[in-house]
Amino acid sequence: xxxxTQPASVSGSxxxxxxxxxxxxxxxxxxxKYVSWYQQHPGKAPKLMIHDVSNRPSGVSNxxxxxxxxxxxxxxxxxxxxxxEADYYCSSYTSSSTSFVVFGxxxxxxxx
Amino acid sequence: xxxxxxxxxxxxxxxxxLKISCKGSGYSFTSYWIGWVRQMPGKGLEWMxxxxxxxxxxxxxxxxxxxxTITADKSISTAYxxxxxxKASDTAIYYCAKPRYxxxxxxxxxxxxxxxxxVSS
Numbered sequence: 001x002x003x004x005t006q007p008a009s010v011s012g013s014x015x016x017x018x019x020x021x022x023x024x025x026x027x028x029x030x031x032x033k034y035v036s037w038y039q040q041h042p043g044k045a046p047k048l049m050i051h052d053v054s055n056r057p058s059g060v061s062n063x064x065x066x067x068x069x070x071x072x073x074x075x076x077x078x079x080x081x082x083x084x085e086a087d088y089y090c091s092s093y094t095s096s097s098t099s100f101v102v103f104g105x106x107x108x109x110x111x112x
Numbered sequence: 113x114x115x116x117x118x119x120x121x122x123x124x125x126x127x128x129x130l131k132i133s134c135k136g137s138g139y140s141f142t143s144y145w146i147g148w149v150r151q152m153p154g155k156g157l158e159w160m161x162x163x164x165x166x167x168x169x170x171x172x173x174x175x176x177x178x179x180x181t182i183t184a185d186k187s188i189s190t191a192y193x194x195x196x197x198x199k200a201s202d203t204a205i206y207y208c209a210k211p212r213y214x215x216x217x218x219x220x221x222x223x224x225x226x227x228x229x230x231v232s233s
Contacts, residue, residue, distance in 0.1 A: 003156070036219035038157070045207055045223035046149075046157060057212070057221060089157050093218040100173045101218050103149075106156040 004029065004090055004104035011110040017078040020107045022090030023071060028102055030071035034093035037066055037075045040106075041086045049088075050075060077109070085111045114138040116146075116208050116224035123230045124198050131194040132227045134208030141189035142166040144210050145217035148182060148193045151226075152204040160206075162217050163191060171217075198231045205229075 005023040012018035022029065022037075029035055035053045038046040048057055050066035053073065063078045073092070077084055090104040119133040136146065147162035161172035165184040172182070184191045191208055206227050209220035 034218050040157075045226055046209075046220075047223075048219060048221050051219040087156075091157075091159065091219065098171070098174065100161070100171055101147075101159040102173075103157045103159055 006104040006107045009108045012080050013112045020075045022073040022104050028092040028094035029073050032093050035073040036091045038089045039086045080111050114222050118224040118227045121228040134191045134224050136189045142186050143214045146191045146210045149207045150204045200231050203231050
């Protein structure tokens with residue numbers, strides 16, 4: 001099973017907005033509303049930022065938002081802060097011969 | 113407070129067996145799925161599989177089916193990930209994780225601290 005496709009890196013200036021894309025297929029991203037996004041700082045465990053396409057867990061800043069169109073999901077971070085610099089991973093439920101979860105390859109966000 | 117506490121780092125030789133653990137506390141262990149995620153050195157996250165300790169229902173990613181075994185001992189609120197014959201390519205950090213809600217298994221709110229497994233001759 002191929003990973004979901006994310007850009008390897010994105011960058012944005014302090015205070016600006018950026019969007020990270022996550023491209024899948026109709027068997028995963030496009031077929032279900034079960035896309036999630038995680039943030040991972042170096043040496044730390046991942047942190048859930050968005051689940052079910054656009055839902056923020058309690059405690060996650062409203063600067064983080066998620067959306068989906070067709071087979072592409074997106075994570076938008078507005079008002080970039082220094083602490084947003086991290087790796088970001090999308091994931092999706094997938095169902096082909098069996099049901100499981102697939103991650104994207106990850107995107108390194110640099111805040112300039 | 114929900115906590116997932118994983119066993120310590122391991123150094124093994126190729127061909128050896130290994131079982132690492134993840135102890136859950138602060139919630140009803142049998143009512144929530146618990147999963148495993150691999151992160152190879154400098155690489156991304158890979159979903160390995162998940163188990164429901166209440167009835168031991170287990171699901172694997174096709175990439176890991178037959179390569180590892182996920183089990184759980186509900187009497188001690190602990191999930192396990194095991195290998196029968198390690199390879200150098202199994203060198204990675206392994207995270208256990210669980211969702212906040214009992215009716216979901218496809219995203220994880222809570223994560224363990226990770227267990228580094230090094231396989232080298």
